[in-house]
Amino acid sequence: MLSDFRVGVALALRFHFVFLASLSFLIVLIATWMASEFSGRQPATVALDVGLSAMRLILPLVMVLMVQELLSREFDRRYFLSSLTYPRARQGLLLGRFASVVVLMACVLIVIAIALGLLVAWIGEDYAQATGVSLGWPYVATVALIGLDLLVLTALAVFLAMVASTPSFVLIGTLGFMLMARSFAAIIELLTRESWVVEGAESYRAGVGVLGYLLPDLGSLDIRMTALYGRMEFLPSDLGVLVVSCLAYAFAFLWLAVWVLQRKRFA
Template identity: 60%
Template sequence: MALKAKFVWMAAGTLVVVALATILSAYFGGRQSVTVALDVGFSTMRLLVPLLIVLLVQELLSHEFDKRYYLNSLTYPRGRRSLLLERFAALLVLLLGLLLALGLLQIMLVGLIGGVYPQATPVAIGQPYLIVMVFMALDLLVLAALATLLAVVASTPSFVLIGTFGFMLMARSYGAIVDLLSGDAGLVSNTEGYRAGLGVLGYLLPDLGALDIRMLALYGKPEFLPVDWPWLLLSNLAYACALLALAVWALQRKRFA
């Protein structure tokens, strides 16, 4: 089903776009070309891979219900939970494979760009880079779990795209907005009320923006790693597990026409 969804072509396209964005940004970066290239590469990955998640979930799950493939799938001696978890596991394997390929591609490109445009402060391609990729993988895990839940409860496959990207924009931005308002209270009127309203989102959404710790790899300084990183990892992992459990619960109670 992943091949039917043209995953290979989409993954190849993602690799090409990330490579082009990384190389071109180095040419137009001016100073610190390697740092700029790696920064743009991270941004491109965080934008394109969620789109690929949505397309895969639509093929693996949404079309299962939309085109009544379940009439065949559910005739096998296995429960609905197994069907959902197996599809989700396949999605994770594909995503981790793509993320590994993107990470290796970035390392290769950074080495090539660094040979052409050397800079005094090299980027940290090593343990800091690995930590950044682990945090990014957790970010994608949460989005994959949400897309799975939406695929189960939504009536149309297009809602998976709208819901996942809407969730992504809010979860990645509200923390930065709260910090901005805390630093400059004159940006909006009634700052306290505005900040309190955004603070409510902290009880409903994970802080995916805090998982973007690319500065650790760009400058190699440990102070860019959040002080509460264990809680950050555990809370986001628990949120992803809760979304997946909710998706299983919804599928178990889903009534098919």
């Protein structure tokens, strides 16, 4: 598994991972700075909000591109004829490549989070806000849960790479899953508070609520309000259960990926 991890890192670097990570870094910081410049009030809060949103949008895309290159194209281009030649378990290949993606994305997340925090702190020095941002433990917890969100999506992308016939399905499936898992809880809450939004809101809410039994609630992992306003009451009351359930989903997706690979027949 360690050798597969090293191979995965080498392949990612060959696939211009540094370029993609640097581009993500620049996009997040430029979006953050521009948001602060266009905000007349509370520039640090607006900048941090936009920066976190950019991270949650861009990093999953980079992750999917890495999974496509390290796993999907492994079978699409028939590289497995050499990768699986040696007497080793198949799951070593999958788990090693999965670990390489997780470690690389964690490094990118940490670097961008540190740079974003420093930029927001510098922006906040020019304007004294009534309610300042909290770049301490609330910010650390927010970034950590973004990492958990990314871990679940990575496990899903690896599973899709095992069952999909084309690499593009990994991108479409992962991003579609992300959209649903991040939004269904907010839709249910909206329909509960504002039933006039659609006709038959109760039946519509019941239909959307079924997704709660099938998908992890990735939307509730977004606890940026604690960092934006420094108030811990914005934390979900069931945060511990939420974290455990997301870890369970990640483990389940990874286990399914291993199970599919073990039974995969190569022509």
